[in-house]
Amino acid sequence: MFFHKKVLQNPATPERPDPLFAKKLQEILGGQFGEISVAMQYLFQGWNTRGHDKYKDLIMDTATEEIGHVEMIATMIARLLDDAPVKDQEEAAKNPVIESILGGMNPQHAIVSGLGAMPVNSVGVPWNAGYIVASGNLLADFRANLNAESQGRLQVARLYEMTDDRGIKDMLSFLLTRDTMHQNQWLAAIRELEAKEGVIVPSTAPPELEKQNMSHVLYNFSEGEESSLGSWASGQAPDGAEFQYSAEPGPFTEEQKLKPAPPYTHNTLSGVTE
């Protein structure tokens, strides 16, 4: 169960309305790596975790915090939309400031949500659950979480560059901060699990199942051999084996050939093309 407290972790109050920035801020609310994504990703991971109590609690602590971050950004967006001008742009073109606002704001903020935040990204595409990851394998999922917090903090840093409003910057600063914690915590949890399981996910599909001569080779499928200079092309691999480099990938199997289709498919008959 969840309980709601009518406070925020940050005031989420801009110096002044700015409907254009409201549109951009939607990216970290309802985009691929917005707060809805991390909240939902952590909730499903937490609910599906079978045992593993301290990890499950860590996930639920963070999931619950993230619902509050959705609330915080939604509040900021509503305030950025206060009294947004909505009149016809061709008229407004006589006043360049008004006009630039009308041309750039998300029209759904005026037509659909009545000056409220929406569960969409910065171009207005609705959030969808195809963004999230919850596999039941903790090491795999903590890597997903580290990825999400890395992409998320990167987007917050970019938005920070795009405004001079001190209220917005203060909230973005708060988000940068918490994403630092969240990157740190998932890194720490990953290190714990890697120390026990090794670095290859899943650890339970062991090397014996693999084709040994191919498991540490970098194949040169793109012209140029710059990639052979990296730490991934020679020396010890993270899992302890030796990296190899193959300048000319191969051997390969024979040509891909398929059997003819049966008549009931109404595919092109063999005879037609002979």
Next chain:
Amino acid sequence: MFFHKKVLQNPATPERPDPLFAKKLQEILGGQFGEISVAMQYLFQGWNTRGHDKYKDLIMDTATEEIGHVEMIATMIARLLDDAPVKDQEEAAKNPVIESILGGMNPQHAIVSGLGAMPVNSVGVPWNAGYIVASGNLLADFRANLNAESQGRLQVARLYEMTDDRGIKDMLSFLLTRDTMHQNQWLAAIRELEAKEGVIVPSTAPPELEKQNMSHVLYNFSEGEESSLGSWASGQAPDGAEFQYSAEPGPFTEEQKLKPAPPYTHNTLSGVTE
């Protein structure tokens, strides 16, 4: 530019047709972490990389290999569908083997693709580009890649458990192998970058921008303190600072209040609810 060679890295030939497994195999072709996703993710990352030659080449080597993996799985699926029975299931129910096939196969394999692979996942949802990640920040994106290869290898391992067909198992074994290499290579590349930039992405949004007292604190938003027992709640964090634990999160700001909406939004008027 790309060039196509009419060979595969693995024979991709099952012992016998199995339209039900064809449906399941679609997950690693057209699912969130299927081969289309990694191919497209790496292609966009490679094309957008500005300089950084050895990394760009590594990405393009791998991207190009992955297009070949899409081809390989598509070939396997077409062969698993050879001569799939398509007759009416109620009739077929008299023959339990036929019937189980009809009930479980993806009907689009018969109606839409004419016994061919489709760019969809194991429940038939079309692949979409909202799955992929290409941010321009290499450390962020290599974490996305490590995540993708971890989830992908996990799914391959699960499919491996679901069949006794030696041809399918041979191809899945090949995929387990290459995913081991790909996890290793992204891990190696991540370590190179972390050694130079530190572990927090982006390194260019420095601690000064943050709210220092909140950047390493685990807040206890979910009842129970099991999470305080992990390496993420005390001791040195991966970025070198000290983790802290806050059993009772706070302080918070005041209540979230919004200004009334202007009349032109036709939102509920203030007077109505007083």
Next chain:
Amino acid sequence: MFFHKKVLQNPATPERPDPLFAKKLQEILGGQFGEISVAMQYLFQGWNTRGHDKYKDLIMDTATEEIGHVEMIATMIARLLDDAPVKDQEEAAKNPVIESILGGMNPQHAIVSGLGAMPVNSVGVPWNAGYIVASGNLLADFRANLNAESQGRLQVARLYEMTDDRGIKDMLSFLLTRDTMHQNQWLAAIRELEAKEGVIVPSTAPPELEKQNMSHVLYNFSEGEESSLGSWASGQAPDGAEFQYSAEPGPFTEEQKLKPAPPYTHNTLSGVTE
């Protein structure tokens, strides 16, 4: 079967082209509560209605009218796009009116549809059938219809505020009018059914199936007790029972615990995290 007559219920002729308003008007054509949604919703409801002749006819009357409304708005949009300027915006920036148009119009109106209406909303997201409702239960669906006509009329009223073009306003006035009728008619139909079935949908899942002590309680899950002041927290409920208010929700069941996953899932093993 359907038949088409080459007339409209409203002239759908703007005073002058306005490609920016064309973009906004797409919301009530191809948005969540646009005319495609109501047309498709009513068509599927009507086709699926089993008996109930006067209701089925009412639904089909309205469905068929709505296809005509799609046509009307599509016509208006095409006219608003007449001779839309499409030249490069950086050049156009020297002329602020042209420039504001270029910056704000939907680029697909120029590139994809050749100055025609599209089945998309005001940010360009294609219409999809996940918007519509047709459940086979008339009272449930008439509530869906009342909702759709309420949201739809609200959006029309907002668009009405955004323009001074008398031709557009005339068409929007027509739509306001018909949405008034449609709200009235669904309200009347709802009252007929509620009088016979009661207000809780479905009436055929009776109170005996319920947990009686929980069916009329408002639980206070959000801090603050303002909600206890409403007509939903005490007194007679619409279905005749008495509302109750619970300031401290409970009792609850024990902690959510799940069994370990079997090994073939390759989830994290129990031993790893102990």
Next chain:
Amino acid sequence: MFFHKKVLQNPATPERPDPLFAKKLQEILGGQFGEISVAMQYLFQGWNTRGHDKYKDLIMDTATEEIGHVEMIATMIARLLDDAPVKDQEEAAKNPVIESILGGMNPQHAIVSGLGAMPVNSVGVPWNAGYIVASGNLLADFRANLNAESQGRLQVARLYEMTDDRGIKDMLSFLLTRDTMHQNQWLAAIRELEAKEGVIVPSTAPPELEKQNMSHVLYNFSEGEESSLGSWASGQAPDGAEFQYSAEPGPFTEEQKLKPAPPYTHNTLSGVTE
């Protein structure tokens, strides 16, 4: 901010695993009218409400409860998937019970989530935010809420018919109960607002803006006059005016004609078709 307590409102424990029912139950978790939809709908409505304290609190109370309902159903689904068989179906066809399970379960429950709940519906389509409604107009949105609770309770009632498992039935009984409360509460709130604003949404777009002769007419666009027999075709309408019935709709405007497209669109030139 939100806080999580490790309890549920219902035990959510089935008598025995049933992966087929797990698939079906996804509808009320991640479908159009599943618990994710109501949770997100109420959260966005609550966050965007500007003033109107008792309504805002009511919305937030209910929103927060619904997040807990997502948790409850996710828990039930995970338990229904305990030890789900995943072996190849063609083999399994020799055992009809196993086989029926394999043919009917959602393959992603085995391949993607590792026997956990997913944010998808009963056919595996991911949840998306295009399902939800938050307009800023309380009366409009309470109608959306009444609709959602009506469709939702209807689906729960149908699922109740599909199982004999007493644990599942107990949880569905709980959901039937709470949906009764939620229908009652939104009905009560609607009645409060209608008493103050009238029944037509939005009340702030008054009759003067409308085409008076068309605002209460049922047009007979579908052959047959059964619809003229309802309470929506004559007598007093819910807003107080008189309903009318028009057996032969009209008058209409002239034919829909559009201007030729300019040459830079590369549309078909006028001359070509003359």
Next chain:
Amino acid sequence: MFFHKKVLQNPATPERPDPLFAKKLQEILGGQFGEISVAMQYLFQGWNTRGHDKYKDLIMDTATEEIGHVEMIATMIARLLDDAPVKDQEEAAKNPVIESILGGMNPQHAIVSGLGAMPVNSVGVPWNAGYIVASGNLLADFRANLNAESQGRLQVARLYEMTDDRGIKDMLSFLLTRDTMHQNQWLAAIRELEAKEGVIVPSTAPPELEKQNMSHVLYNFSEGEESSLGSWASGQAPDGAEFQYSAEPGPFTEEQKLKPAPPYTHNTLSGVTE
């Protein structure tokens, strides 16, 4: 405007219910090339056609017929779902016929639509407007229409193979027939336009804008020269020029290199990877 007549072009009455076939039949109702697609495609083409009266009327004739085909298939699906069994499958497994039905039917037909047709395809993915084409160029669009009627008739032919029910076969026979007409009519219209404009769309982007030495060359990007044997590799091309074949594609431009990203993007800095 549209008018509805309560008749169908075909009885749409199956010999007996068959919920499994109902699921499959959804493909030609709500799939990529189902009747909703052609109805919507033709409606938008017709509404957007500027002049060209006989073509516009042809499009509208066909569009209006197709709405009736949606109705016809929806009716058939509702009848195939009559009294569909919905009880729990594990129980049902004791009766193989019942069980095969439960395992294979679309669960939403029971849970969501109450035994009615839905605007989805054969795997349950909702129809979306990204399927349709309406460009304003008649020759381009008639090719889209020919494509749609070809794919559509192919799918109908495949469904025809999958059933022995004479009622279903009769309706599919009707659809095969009308798709023959529609292929013929779009072919005839294409020939009219090609005779006037030439075969390359758009005719208004003339050869002078092109790179002449590349406009009729088949490049051999896929190993093997089988493609050089076709009528597209030598001899006269449909537009009158001569086809050429290039066994070794080239020349190409220099390597793809991009400028470094500016610091405010927080992309990986140049220095980090040197």
Next chain:
Amino acid sequence: MFFHKKVLQNPATPERPDPLFAKKLQEILGGQFGEISVAMQYLFQGWNTRGHDKYKDLIMDTATEEIGHVEMIATMIARLLDDAPVKDQEEAAKNPVIESILGGMNPQHAIVSGLGAMPVNSVGVPWNAGYIVASGNLLADFRANLNAESQGRLQVARLYEMTDDRGIKDMLSFLLTRDTMHQNQWLAAIRELEAKEGVIVPSTAPPELEKQNMSHVLYNFSEGEESSLGSWASGQAPDGAEFQYSAEPGPFTEEQKLKPAPPYTHNTLSGVTE
């Protein structure tokens, strides 16, 4: 397998950055008929082709070329985004050129991709696989390909009108050229197949299966008889039979009536509405 060569077919170098045009150019990269669509469509067609070697090779030649076109346009977009201004628009409004750029560019180019191309269309909707066609019937699919190349070249021609940048125009000129070849080649392949199979797809569902009196009739479902004047209403049809015109479509079947729903659906009961 595929191999990558670090060259392009065209320099893809604009005269100067232009983030607004970058947004528009996304249409032919990630839109319905962008290069991702044709690349994926041809790849799946090629991989699924069963025999038919010269056609399969033709498809794979073209598919592989198209992946290179995606690369080319992605490169152009990245260059158009070089040093794109990203500062707050309200500030920028004082400088009309900067401001017009900020208002019109895709915010995700700054926030999400770090000035790189994205797999989305010109309004930011992600590419999805529901756009593509691969049916196993070559004639059907070559018509899909001709459609795609016609729509694609039309969009390129429109973009060509929208810019004066010689570098962009040079690349668009290249694309116009290759689309001419591709239209020619699919036309040639279509003519080969039509000569052998006839013009109606699929040829294997013969006239005997059809309702002969309806297979060549144009029904007048839209008021006005302009359509009777075309070559599709009388004279010889492309398949050799005679076209007919029916001014008053009919005969039709009786009224669409459905059986009542069973009680377990909780649909509206028959008694309620009588």
